[in-house]
Amino acid sequence: MNLSEYNDKKIIVYLKDGSTFAGFGTHNSLEYSYGEFGIKSECLQICDYLIREDEIERVEIIDAPPSIRSTEEEMAMIFSVRRSFSEHLHRWEDNELPDKYDHNCFEYSAQPTRKEFESALAFQKERGDKFIKLEGCSPLVNDFGLETGITLTMQLFGNADDWHVNDEIIIKEPEYKDIIAIELKHFGQMYGEDFTVRNADELFEFLDFRGAYIDGKLVGSYYFYSSNGFTCIDGLIVDKDYRNRYVATTLLKHAVNEVAGDVVFLHADEDDTPKEMYEKLGFREVDRLYEYLATDITSII
Numbered sequence: 001m002n003l004s005e006y007n008d009k010k011i012i013v014y015l016k017d018g019s020t021f022a023g024f025g026t027h028n029s030l031e032y033s034y035g036e037f038g039i040k041s042e043c044l045q046i047c048d049y050l051i052r053e054d055e056i057e058r059v060e061i062i063d064a065p066p067s068i069r070s071t072e073e074e075m076a077m078i079f080s081v082r083r084s085f086s087e088h089l090h091r092w093e094d095n096e097l098p099d100k101y102d103h104n105c106f107e108y109s110a111q112p113t114r115k116e117f118e119s120a121l122a123f124q125k126e127r128g129d130k131f132i133k134l135e136g137c138s139p140l141v142n143d144f145g146l147e148t149g150i151t152l153t154m155q156l157f158g159n160a161d162d163w164h165v166n167d168e169i170i171i172k173e174p175e176y177k178d179i180i181a182i183e184l185k186h187f188g189q190m191y192g193e194d195f196t197v198r199n200a201d202e203l204f205e206f207l208d209f210r211g212a213y214i215d216g217k218l219v220g221s222y223y224f225y226s227s228n229g230f231t232c233i234d235g236l237i238v239d240k241d242y243r244n245r246y247v248a249t250t251l252l253k254h255a256v257n258e259v260a261g262d263v264v265f266l267h268a269d270e271d272d273t274p275k276e277m278y279e280k281l282g283f284r285e286v287d288r289l290y291e292y293l294a295t296d297i298t299s300i301i
Helices: 030-037 066-079 114-127 176-191 193-206 247-258 274-281
Strands: 010-015 020-028 043-046 049-052 056-061 081-084 089-093 105-108 132-136 147-156 170-172 208-214 217-227 230-238 263-269 283-294
Touching: 010 043, 010 283, 020 030, 020 049, 066 081, 066 147, 066 193, 066 217, 066 230, 066 263, 066 283, 089 114, 114 132, 147 274, 170 247, 176 193, 176 208, 176 217, 176 230, 208 247, 217 247, 230 247, 247 274, 263 274, 263 283, 274 283
Parallel strands: 020 283, 105 132, 230 263
Antiparallel strands: 010 020, 010 056, 020 043, 043 049, 081 089, 089 105, 132 283, 147 263, 147 283, 170 208, 208 217, 217 230
16 A cells, blocks of 8 residues: 555545544655654554554545535625635625625635735725635645634534434524524624624524524524535534533534435534544544634734
């Protein structure tokens, strides 16, 4: 098996013990593995997982199904308009929520030039925005000093039959007032009450929500979007006071069963703990979005 051909590719590694790992692979030669880790074997590394060659049954290269990206773009177009900006940049623009950088950003198709970046910066300043965000499906060579983040698209491989749930929970369409209350509790102080309410208003108007109730209280929620046999689950939130009670898995199991037959996917921050929960449930990375952000453009020279 030539492990070097999987370097920097999205892969699923099937181990001889029946377990799997998925993500972007890094090839570690025998010399590197021994010198760095004391392992006398050629290895593949996915995130923090080091996989020896003799543990591997097979490796598959995976790509995001085109329909996943088109479904995500359809959902984005509910809120934003996509316009051509320059040779390598497109502008996503939402005038209803001008202070939400996820809906007001520049999508790059290739490395933007310094001139393109300066034009984008000038555009933001003219709009009165305090931030700038660039996003694309491959990393930038020059990030212009912006803060870097990665959002993973994770697809469910398998089903939710054996997921643990909380039988106390009733899943139903949540009331608007309950959504506003839980959003304010968890995001109001961080983003400000005005923005939190306006953002929740727009999501509640255009997307389908489901809520988890215990004794009549909303303790968790998510929203979803379905198109052409693909369903994106997003915005999963669990009340801080009800964590470690299987609220998230109960909600996710309901979501998967409700759209049975669809390809189900969701988003996760590469550095956040929820990603580990999703992996245990059978979600595997199939795509990633590279994001470059400055929340205060006055700091950019």
